[in-house]
Amino acid sequence: MCSFMPKNHCLPLRVWCICGSRRLSAFLVELGAPMMVASTATGMGADGIVRYGDAGERTVVAAGRFAFEEGDDGAQALLRLLPPLVHAPAGDAGNTPLAALLPLVGMETSTLAPGAGVAASSLANLVLVQILRAHMASTPQPPGWLGAMADAPIGRALSIMHGEVSRRWTVDDLARAVGMSRTAFSTRFRERVGLPPLDYLTRWRMTLAAAALRTGVDSLTAIAEKVGYGSDTAFSNAFRRERGISPGRFKARAASVGDALQNTSRRLVARTA
Structure with missing residues (x-):
């Protein structure tokens, strides 16, 4: 698992990419329920990758999130227009670009290679765009802008x-x-x-x-x-x-809220130090 854009005090937009020999899918979860973080999961290797099992079809699941500040009006406008879950099967007609991206996501998140973090973040941006396009194409008339x-x-x-x-x-x-x-x-x-x-x-x-x-x-x-x-x-x-x-x-008011968030972050860091 990888976190594409981690940030404190944010509104998350979670992306799940499933890459296997038979399955290619991407899921966009808007303010979904809390999920187990990879760092707390059992089975994590020294390279930071969580592995389960050693037989059968190999499937790579790359999960991450896009984070927006709580006061980001543009992000709020987008989140209000999205359903709780968007499923974009890469095998569907019209999702060819997404089908090409998901194997790359699997490759970049399954091994530690030079520049892997930059590559994964860039691919994540493209995956998000393609999921939104797939949603717009599959919905007769999505609401709003x-x-x-x-x-x-x-x-x-x-x-x-x-x-x-x-x-x-x-x-x-x-x-x-x-x-x-x-x-x-x-x-x-x-x-x-x-x-x-x-x-x-x-x-x-x-x-x-x-x-x-x-x-x-x-x-x-x-x-x-x-x-x-x-x-x-x-x-x-x-x-x-x-x-x-x-x-x-x-x-x-925004400056005051920003100072309060920074002070809270410093206290949290001090407690865990």
Whole structure:
């Protein structure tokens, strides 16, 4: 077993990869029940790999997790749209890339080789992308923006907004960019995403702004410019409408929570030292 992206104080998204001569499957478990950690399992060798049995078909199970900060709004948006379990059999039609990845995951996690950790993490990212693609392809209409990304014109509009978030977009601009009339685009966008185009854009801008405020690196003016606002006042008003709190207070609160988590981590390390 390997932990692709371990992190304390996080929301886990667990990935299980089963690689055998007859079975190739990947599972995505969203906030699943606690599972036994490899380091506490019996049968672990000096190389950190847990082995059971010595006969029959050889199957490699690589398990890991993607970790997101508790306040990561983008991660929360993704997790809310996923079912408790996504099963993506690599043998299914359309899952050819996943079928090619899983044997590589098995190879990189079954032996200790130079650069194995980097290789495993990179493969894990690809596995996650392919599982999400498989889920989107097998679900008639996944909810929210996850399903909207599979809709060609609406997915294109979302990509455009995400790529140029600071641009002063209008509904007419977006409709022209995807080759639709204003009315047809607005109706279809709301049906797929659940929000009017500019309301979605504002929410996404505030999500990015909140992430920037949480890091505490950029000034309010710099953040306002990055998310498409010409003044601190306009940005602050939009942020307060969306979040119910001013950017300054949000930043101070995030810093306070971050300090508390760091202090807790230090105490835990001191106890185990």
